[in-house]
Amino acid sequence: MPEVAALVAPDEIDRRIINALQGDFPLVDEPYRAVAVRLGLEEGELLRRIDAMLERRVLTRFGPMFQIERAGGAFVLAAMKVPEHEFERVAAQVNAFPQVAHNYRREHALNMWFVLATATPQGIAESVAAIEAATGLEVFPFPKEREYFVEMKLHA
Amino acid sequence: MPDAAALDAIDRRLIVATQAGLPRVARPYEAIGAGLGISGGDVIARLTRMLETGVIRRIGAVPNHYAIGYTANGMSVWDVADDRIDELGARVGALSFVTHCYRRPRRLPDWPYNLFAMVHGPNREEVSVGVAEIAALLGDASRQHDILYSTAILKKTGLRIAA
Numbered sequence: 001m002p003e004v005a006a007l008v009a010p011d012e013i014d015r016r017i018i019n020a021l022q023g024d025f026p027l028v029d030e031p032y033r034a035v036a037v038r039l040g041l042e043e044g045e046l047l048r049r050i051d052a053m054l055e056r057r058v059l060t061r062f063g064p065m066f067q068i069e070r071a072g073g074a075f076v077l078a079a080m081k082v083p084e085h086e087f088e089r090v091a092a093q094v095n096a097f098p099q100v101a102h103n104y105r106r107e108h109a110l111n112m113w114f115v116l117a118t119a120t121p122q123g124i125a126e127s128v129a130a131i132e133a134a135t136g137l138e139v140f141p142f143p144k145e146r147e148y149f150v151e152m153k154l155h156a
Numbered sequence: 157m158p159d160a161a162a163l164d165a166i167d168r169r170l171i172v173a174t175q176a177g178l179p180r181v182a183r184p185y186e187a188i189g190a191g192l193g194i195s196g197g198d199v200i201a202r203l204t205r206m207l208e209t210g211v212i213r214r215i216g217a218v219p220n221h222y223a224i225g226y227t228a229n230g231m232s233v234w235d236v237a238d239d240r241i242d243e244l245g246a247r248v249g250a251l252s253f254v255t256h257c258y259r260r261p262r263r264l265p266d267w268p269y270n271l272f273a274m275v276h277g278p279n280r281e282e283v284s285v286g287v288a289e290i291a292a293l294l295g296d297a298s299r300q301h302d303i304l305y306s307t308a309i310l311k312k313t314g315l316r317i318a319a
Contacts, residue, residue, distance in 0.1 A: 032184070062177050064175070106307065146242065147258050
């Protein structure tokens with residue numbers, strides 16, 4: 001995967017920063033200073049390292065994680081059965097929709113799995129119809145009926 | 157949706173201004189507020205309220221799973237008896253290697269699975285150990301299961317709402 005080759009592995013200080021920043025970023029005037037003090041780092045070094053990790057894609061983002069349903073929006077996992085010889089074309093067509101937030105290739109007859117995110121719940125059905133029209137393939141939506149609570153717990 | 161109604165126009169602009177990330181400057185909330193014509197204190201108050209109401213799940217860093225050594229991820233999917241799924245789903249979600257756990261509708265005949273548990277690990281062997289642990293937990297409440305390993309990230313932009 002091209003992403004992997006480009007990465008520089010995080011060092012021990014980076015890993016401590018990642019673990020310290022997985023939630024509860026302080027809501028105070030100078031939050032980076034507060035985190036730096038907790039980690040025994042200079043504020044400037046903490047800022048530089050966060051920037052560098054974002055640049056190297058060790059971090060995919062840093063900031064508030066929104067639950068967009070609570071803001072009136074919707075997101076839904078959906079899948080398609082894409083014939084192998086058409087995979088590239090369909091991936092390009094699906095990815096061109098701004099409503100497609102993530103898209104993964106997976107090993108199964110349903111081999112393309114993506115998340116649709118829209119500003120309104122009706123936007124999901126519209127996006128599904130538009131993707132079906134663009135690709136000529138059926139989209140299987142898998143709306144979540146219930147979420148079982150998981151904590152952020154990947155340890156760097 | 158009552159939660160949606162509780163957001164005012166400034167909250168929505170604040171979401172749009174921060175969904176790509178927080179600025180890496182000494183006083184980030186003040187910097188965001190300056191762009192919206194409000195004080196840093198107001199930004200903090202609004203973000204605090206959105207955390208309380210669940211509009212924001214958390215504020216922090218999202219590590220790239222690959223970069224921190226979790227190079228394998230398998231979406232494990234299970235056909236679990238409807239009368240036991242909520243009790244068992246909660247226990248699956250509590251396992252340390254499960255990063256997302258949802259109940260979703262079956263799509264018969266193509267798709268008999270109603271429980272989705274994402275398992276991350278340093279390699280496929282570790283992921284399959286985790287999946288075996290889930291299988292043991294579910295026991296005969298699960299009629300069949302499968303693991304869908306990801307073989308390529310085709311797109312990853314994060315969830316965005318329009319400005």
